[in-house]
Amino acid sequence: MTTSTSERPEDLTSPESQIRAEALRLGFDLCRFTRVDEAWNAGARLAEYVAAGRHGEMAWLAETAERRAHPQAMWADARAAIVLGMNYGPDHDPLAILSEPAKGAISVYAQGDDYHELIKGRLKQLGGWLQARFGGALKVFVDTAPLLEKPLAERAGLGWQGKHTNLVSQAFGSWLFLGSILTTLELSPDPAEANHCGTCHACLDICPTDAFPAPYQLDARRCISYLTIELKGAIPREFRAALGNRIYGCDDCLAVCPWNKFAETAREAAFHARDVLRAPALAELARLDDAAFRALFAKSPVKRIGRDRFVRNVLYAIGNSGEPVLAAEAERSLDDPSPVVRGAAVWALWRLLEGPAFDRLKAAREPEEADVAVREEWQEPRSVVAG
Incomplete structure (x- = not known):
């Protein structure tokens, strides 16, 4: 120290x-x-x-x-x-999970x-x-x-x-x-800390969505943490592919910081990662109903975004997985009560299915979709959505 x-x-x-x-x-x-x-x-x-x-x-x-x-x-x-x-x-x-596309990456602080x-x-x-x-x-x-x-x-x-x-x-x-x-007490101040970033810009370079318009400036609208946690509706199409398998937050800019070489594992046991949240399978997460979501994320900050927003994120990750076998999970989610979940499921299927297979599914399911935003997902050209 x-x-x-x-x-x-x-x-x-x-x-x-x-x-x-x-x-x-x-x-x-x-x-x-x-x-x-x-x-x-x-x-x-x-x-x-x-x-x-x-x-x-x-x-x-x-x-x-x-x-x-x-x-x-x-x-x-x-x-x-x-x-x-x-x-x-x-x-x-924290970045190792990004190479396992069939599993979900949850930010360290929420594990x-x-x-x-x-x-x-x-x-x-x-x-x-x-x-x-x-x-x-x-x-x-x-x-x-x-x-x-x-x-x-x-x-x-x-x-x-x-x-x-x-x-x-x-x-x-x-x-x-x-x-x-x-x-209200008068206490003697400690000296402020100087900036020790120097010429390093690793945190800016690694950002998947270019969320830093300049050093020391963040545009939350492009930040994966904002998109997966704070944003309530559908995530803009331009960012979906860049999400990869990040389903809650993003640790890239934190994890790449050279000063982490001096960091230690948390001594507070409550902050240690739960085994079930280190590398959860996307297929299992996509099946969570509200009760199962609450049970899995009891005492976790993840629970604050609610089940629908979380499963939305999982389905975008499924769309990015490159695993056609996961298309079955996305198709099952087309019957979800939540429009934001159904819309994400459509996008995932767009990414995973061959054109003819997607077109057949579209012909069968789009006419019965009542939500305008989800219908727009069905109608979006593949060239735009594929990112």
Whole structure:
């Protein structure tokens, strides 16, 4: 662990040292401090991002932009932030699954338990201890709250925002969950972290959909994580082939970061990948009904997108698999109650079947399809859909 992100030598009796020790005892891997009563430019960058429409359907970013502009815009009494990091580094190569097209690739962070609940619980524990020891008022935040945690973490010195816009740590690479506590206490700030990306642009080059218009800029509308998680309807045809077998999120830009050579496997057992989610078979996932989906992804962040959106992603992956045997799963999904699932099934069949076989199926099934969007999938020329 390097000096810029390790716990620096300090007075072990200071409030900062005591807070840091308690945070590490609770399972956090990093704990650092920054002031929040000073100006910063993160809010202006967010405003530019929203104005350019790069947030896509994430309307909550626009709706909460003013509150996100600065920590004190959300809570005027805040004076300092305690910013915490928890390592979720994998014990395997996240990109290896991409060479197994009949299996689904789920983002590393979603292969274990939902980090939101675990981290929020630990933050509340730390907050209770903090108030009992030092007093003051506080609020705890995980990334669902209107707080720009990555710029805050950079100011506190946990790492820096890399060219892929995610936080990079010299100690843990690109594998850090973040949590924050805003407090009215006056705490001594840690130095901010410098940017160590240098001339490297591996994260930009590997992106399957060219989602980075420039270094340090992300167009969410092109990002596979956005497309497979946030987007509610059909994924635009221009991106479907690039999805490959990614069915929930995308780790490419994170996994290729050279700083990961210093990363360690997560010590928190809840973040370890469940065997059933490391390389699940697409054929089995395509058959999930709502109850089976909920059972499989209990305690997982995947459950938040719902069964229909998830099976939609699975069917796009089936279309990209190059495995004609999986066409049977796509054909079965033509009877699914969800239009978004049926539309994805049509596209998968377009990809997997020879022209005459697809045309026969189209003639039999298109006339009985009531949904306009699904009918458009049937009518789309093969040359366009094939990507």
